[in-house]
Amino acid sequence: MPAARPTTPLLTGLLAAAALLAGCAAAPSRPADAETTQRRAQARLALASAYFENGQAQTALEEVERALEADPRSAPALGLRGLAQASLGLDGPAQASFEQALALAPQDADLMHNFGWFLCQQRRWDESQAQLERALAQPGYRGRPRSLLALGVCQARAQRWDAAERPLAQVLELEPSNGAAALALAEVLLRRGDAEQARAQLQRARWSAAQADAPALWLAARIEHRLGRHEAVQSLGRELRQRYPQAPQTLALDQGRFDD
Structure with a gap:
């Protein structure tokens, strides 16, 4: 969990088309130029994602900024910039990046998940819950276990034990071997005063x-x-x-x- 880096989710979604060069006197870009620009943006974004997954948030941020120079309307790049900024404690810029990304891709459940987890780290429980529930409501969303786990962990952090139990139990229905969900549910059961069930949950988790x-x-x-x-x-x-x-x-x- 939940974190503060719940697990670092992999970015999904295609890059937006590269923006055309601006300028009144500029000649129109040739299709080959646009394709080259897009490939460069994709390469920068892939490199930034690799750096971020390796725990090098500052280098990831530098690379993602270069990707955005080539393609300013790339929602995945803006989302990754938000993750990197959040990891560096740049909370205001991180929120702005997530909001810009969602403005460009309002149905992107992965962006909603990342923004929701960021809000959880900020202890903004209700806003976090709203974002995670939005992600879970998206048709065909494949990250349901991840978002359910984040929702359960965030509700537990808010000491909303009853609200935390349901999503954690749903994770285990989808992924019975999910150890993080099993331990989180055992913690919730203990906090609710049901130590016997908490112990049984640990045993089911085969820890x-x-x-x-x-x-x-x-x-x-x-x-x-x-x-x-x-x-x-x-x-x-x-x-x-x-x-x-x-x-x-x-x-x-x-x-x-x-x-x-």
């Missing part, structure tokens, strides 16, 4: 303490603590301390903050 990260180990320990299974808590605690001694979850364990 392994030996392979789990710190948040998953801490979640399991909190569930067992709520159920009064002290030996299980001690075992999970040893695993957490041994493998993640500096993790904030280990600090919470050492301080006994099981109900944070």
Whole structure:
């Protein structure tokens, strides 16, 4: 999740046609010139996407700006610019980029998803929910599990436990092996006070303490603590301390903050 970079979604959609050169005295562009410009824009955008997926947001932003110089009306490029700007903490420009992209491609569910996740990171819960639900309402949208997961995680962050449970359960109906959704649903069930169901959810997820990260180990320990299974808590605690001694979850364990 959810993040703050829920998972970095792959950009989809075709590039818009390259814009013609402006200028009263300029001769009309030849079709070959337009095709060359478009190919350059596509190449820049592909390079920018690769940099972004590799965690190099600043370089991605530089490349996507070059793509937009060639094709200013490329909705995918504007959307990627928004993602890169958000990763760099440029929240105002990022919102403007997402809005420009959606103005050009108002039915693009992937853009809606990315904008919705950005708004979730800003703790703008209602706006985030609206964007993610818009994405889910688009006919033929193939990213439904991803957007349902984002919606469930954002509702959980807003402590809307009942609202979070439904989309997370829907993810698991579509993708029973989705570990992120399984853990998020277990967290929601625990927060709602149903530790037995939370524990059952972890078991259905077939998670392994030996392979789990710190948040998953801490979640399991909190569930067992709520159920009064002290030996299980001690075992999970040893695993957490041994493998993640500096993790904030280990600090919470050492301080006994099981109900944070």
